[in-house]
Amino acid sequence: MPTLPVSWRELEAAAEAAMEPRAAGYVFGSAGTEDTALENLRAFGAWRIVPRVLRDISQRDLRTSVLGMDWPAPVGLAPIGVQNIVHDDGELATARAAAAIGLPMCVGTVAAHTLEDIAADLGETPRLFQLYWPTDHELAESFVGRAEAAGYGAIVVTVDNAFPGWKPRDLQNAHLPFIHGLGLANYFADPVFRASLEQPPEEDQGAAIGRFIGVFGNPALTWDDLDHLRASTTLPIVLKGILHPDDAREARERGVDGIVVSNHGGRQIDGAIASLDALPAIADAVGEELAILLDSGIRSGADALKALALGADAVLVGRPYLWGMALEGAEGAEKVLRFILAELDLSMALAGCVKPGELEPGMLVRRP
């Protein structure tokens, strides 16, 4: 008998019940009334799959190539910060889960473990580094250089988080992990960050946290800054948090390699468009030239199928792997990812397709 709930709604409820309230507020909280988080789910429900039958579906192959990397399936792990709030092993548990399947992991800047330690646990597993671009450009370049050295295959710049969104659950709990020094391993280990301090973080943690708060968000960032990043790395550059087709076009003009269509799981702007609803126009605008990833609301293999059919090259799973981790650590996260992959494989086959490249908009209709 499975020890983890197989239905994602039951899994979600079990995880919430098992979590300490502040951790649950952090994971489940979204911006404002949390309507955008709900809208992400409703958007998937509005598209219906119209299966085709009597095609040979005996052999399927989920493998795909994204941003020059070979992925075993068009599914990766979304970057999630400060994962030790959910489980002591944090990002290392996630890395073990990803590595057990070979699924690509997008590792966050704000993590309890360094990007090098996480890479070590990932082994040969494809990985991407999510960059929160600090106000100190030299620090940004240092992060990027470290990611290159540790075998990351792309830099994913999150562009929708210049300020953290208005999240009532975290506000109510007065929950801000950084002020306790949580999630700052990449900063505290960084030579450029350390050189900017009078005392090392081990000796004066308060000052190091103060410095972090000063450099973390960069609301002055503009498209022109991307030129510096482009010049400082040969890795593919991906912008995470694109919802407007004109921003997708601008990304293409600026030499960006890919985008993540994402509203950050509804955590930034209450009332924002669902990622899935933003996808078709963006795929029309840049789908031929840019890699398109999508996150926000992927809960099942059927959800992944819909996003792939509407033009995503791959999807990123976010909260669900945390739910598995909250209940059973690395093994729990791995099981959740395997559930999603198994359902994607089955749904694809039962809809009449044998590989991701065959998924196309014509196999979906909008609910009348």
Ligand code: FNR
């Ligand atoms: C996130 N997300 C996120 N994104 C990012 O670029 N850097 C980060 O550090 C974080 N941290 C983070 C923490 C928590 C608790 C959550 C739930 C999310 C956003 C994440 O990458 C992704 O966009 C969303 O999780 C997608 O929404 P769903 O599918 O998880 O609801």
